[in-house]
Amino acid sequence: MKKFVPLVVFVFSSLVSCSQKSEVIQDYTTLPSFLKEVSGMSYDANSHSFWVLQDSGNKSELYQIDSLGQLMHTLKINNQKNRDWEELTTDTDGNLYIGDFGNNKNSRRDLQIIKINKNNLTATSTEADYVITFEYPEQKEFPPKATEMLYDAEAFFYYDDHFYLFTKNRSKAFDGTSLVYKIPNEAGHHQAEYVQTFRSCNVYKHCAITGAALSPDQKTFVLLSHTKLWVIDNFNPNAILDGKIEVHKLYHDTQKEAVTFGDDSTLYIADEVKKKSGGKIYKLDLNQLKPKP
Numbered sequence: 001m002k003k004f005v006p007l008v009v010f011v012f013s014s015l016v017s018c019s020q021k022s023e024v025i026q027d028y029t030t031l032p033s034f035l036k037e038v039s040g041m042s043y044d045a046n047s048h049s050f051w052v053l054q055d056s057g058n059k060s061e062l063y064q065i066d067s068l069g070q071l072m073h074t075l076k077i078n079n080q081k082n083r084d085w086e087e088l089t090t091d092t093d094g095n096l097y098i099g100d101f102g103n104n105k106n107s108r109r110d111l112q113i114i115k116i117n118k119n120n121l122t123a124t125s126t127e128a129d130y131v132i133t134f135e136y137p138e139q140k141e142f143p144p145k146a147t148e149m150l151y152d153a154e155a156f157f158y159y160d161d162h163f164y165l166f167t168k169n170r171s172k173a174f175d176g177t178s179l180v181y182k183i184p185n186e187a188g189h190h191q192a193e194y195v196q197t198f199r200s201c202n203v204y205k206h207c208a209i210t211g212a213a214l215s216p217d218q219k220t221f222v223l224l225s226h227t228k229l230w231v232i233d234n235f236n237p238n239a240i241l242d243g244k245i246e247v248h249k250l251y252h253d254t255q256k257e258a259v260t261f262g263d264d265s266t267l268y269i270a271d272e273v274k275k276k277s278g279g280k281i282y283k284l285d286l287n288q289l290k291p292k293p
Contacts, residue, residue: 022252025269028283029069036273039154040088041258041281042096043268045216047072050281051121052258052270055102056084062096062116069281076125080114086154087211088258089163091185094118095129097163103152104170106143111135113156113163113183130187132163136179137191146172150179154257155212157221160237161185166198166209166223176200176207178223180240196241200225211259213267220286222267224259227252229267231286248289254278 031038031052039055049072050065060082064073077098084102091097098114113132120126139151149170156165167179176199181192200223201207211224221240223230227250235243250256254277258270265286271278 022250024248024250024289025252025282025284028268028281029065029067031065031069031270031279031281032063032071033279035063035065036279037257038270038272038279039086039102039257040099040211041260041268041270042088042090043260043262044094045262046094050260050268050270051088051096053085053088053098054082055086055257056082058082058085060085062088062098062121064121065281073122075116075121075123077114077116078125078127080128080131083108083110086257087156089157089213091158096121097158099153099156099165101153101156101165106139106149106151106170109135109142111153115187132183132185132187132190134183134190134192136181136194138179138194150177154210155223157212157214158185159214159218159221162237164195164212164221164240165192166212168208168210169204170208174202174204174208176202178209182237182240196239198223198241200228200230200247210257211269213259213261215261215264217264220264222259222261224256224269226254226256229259229284229289231289246289250284252282 037054038052040053042051060077062075086102087099089097095118096116101111115129117129152168154168156163163183165181169177178198180195182195206227214221229248231246233244254271255274256271267284269282273279
């Protein structure tokens with residue numbers, strides 16, 4: 001197995017004080033009650049709505065939700081099983097891409113990205129425009145050793161004609177390692193290209209990566225965990241993590257699984273329903289996270 005060189009991450013603390021009610025993120029809307037396991041979300045600026053999906057065990061459908069949390073539209077994806085849909089992203093033309101790459105046991109050999117053409121989003125059902133299948137060249141065993149369970153994923157975004165995917169570490173003795181891979185936006189089968197290694201922190205609950213999103217101006221991307229947000233600026237396609245990295249505590253502990261940009265400074269975050277909490281979309285202003293002069 002290739003030896004991964006860890007990236008040194010310079011961490012800056014958020015200057016927001018901790019309180020019972022988070023001052024970092026604010027309630028935006030409540031999702032429909034049947035959407036208990038939202039794992040991916042993409043904002044549609046034209047209709048000011050959200051496209052969301054749910055993970056394994058749920059229907060092969062996309063749901064369009066308005067700003068009040070009401071269901072606007074359901075789109076069934078024909079001939080595509082929801083093996084473990086974990087993420088949703090869009091390209092600059094408005095096409096949607098489903099990340100069917102959830103891999104809790106690190107044993108899947110059928111990882112894929114499903115393209116949904118923007119012209120078919122108003123239909124009640126549609127076929128995939130095309131499917132991208134891929135594998136991690138560094139993974140030699142299915143599943144690998146308990147200390148090398150690095151090949152689950154719940155986070156990706158589209159940038160520069162490629163998908164950038166951040167793995168979710170399920171290894172014994174979790175250390176915050178997330179492998180970053182690049183996959184071309186081309187139909188067919190691909191070897192995912194290892195780019196870099198991201199190191200978050202060493203507590204699984206707070207540090208496992210569950211979502212990612214790129215800003216509309218393509219100058220900033222974020223990584224999400226249940227309780228933290230990493231903001232990355234000044235990056236480049238060949239070294240996606242070589243920019244400025246800041247980490248912010250959200251002071252809000254729920255099972256957050258999805259994040260999307262509304263505009264260049266506004267984030268929306270969704271969580272799953274767990275123990276009678278969650279099932280909401282939250283709003284966050286990135287400008288408020290910047291240290292005051």
